[in-house]
């Protein structure tokens with residue numbers, strides 16, 4: 752299978768960390784693609800009408816996109832402990848944490864447009880603060896509520912989202928959140944995380 756990837760995407764990294772954790776990374780040919788709404792990547796658009804990575808090209812020629820969809824698909828390909836547990840309470844607990852993590856990445860990327868990507872005259876600091884407030888509230892919620900030491904899709908999504916906001920210096924999630932910070936430190940030491948460090952600049 753081919754994974755259309757980006758070395759500085761939290762969503763693409765989430766898929767690759769998941770693949771490492773379930774022993775499927777060696778089955779993926781990882782191909783880096785630069786994407787930006789301001790610079791059309793034809794190869795990515797050819798397989799995903801949203802023009803975004805990650806995209807999974809399966810061996811039978813079919814295509815999956817969106818990190819949530821790809822992770823769920825990969826989780827069905829192995830017989831080990833599932834990243835998305837079947838039992839209802841655990842299942843929705845994991846999906847909830849994944850949703851919060853996606854929200855952190857989405858808000859972080861949106862904030863970064865107004866921090867450094869948009870032409871200076873068009874930036875709006877009010878919007879940056881509004882997005883940072885969402886990230887702050889989510890981190891506060893996680894500091895109170897997130898109490899998991901499992902390696903599941905929620906944890907993977909959260910670790911890759913937090914690593915991205917730190918990598919791009921969008922928001923310091925460690926301030927006033929010792930539990931979340933300590934959890935992240937432990938998770939970041941996993942071989943799956945160490946094998947997939949974020950790197951590279953955005954090309955708009």
Ligand SMILES: N[C@@H](CCC(=O)N[C@@H](CS)C(=O)NCC(=O)O)C(=O)O
Nearest residue numbers: 760762786787788803804805817818
């Ligand atoms: N919800 C999608 C988000 C994917 C996404 O936004 N990818 C970014 C890279 S970080 C991208 O390719 N952006 C290009 C664009 O917005 O045109 C997922 O979870 O896979």
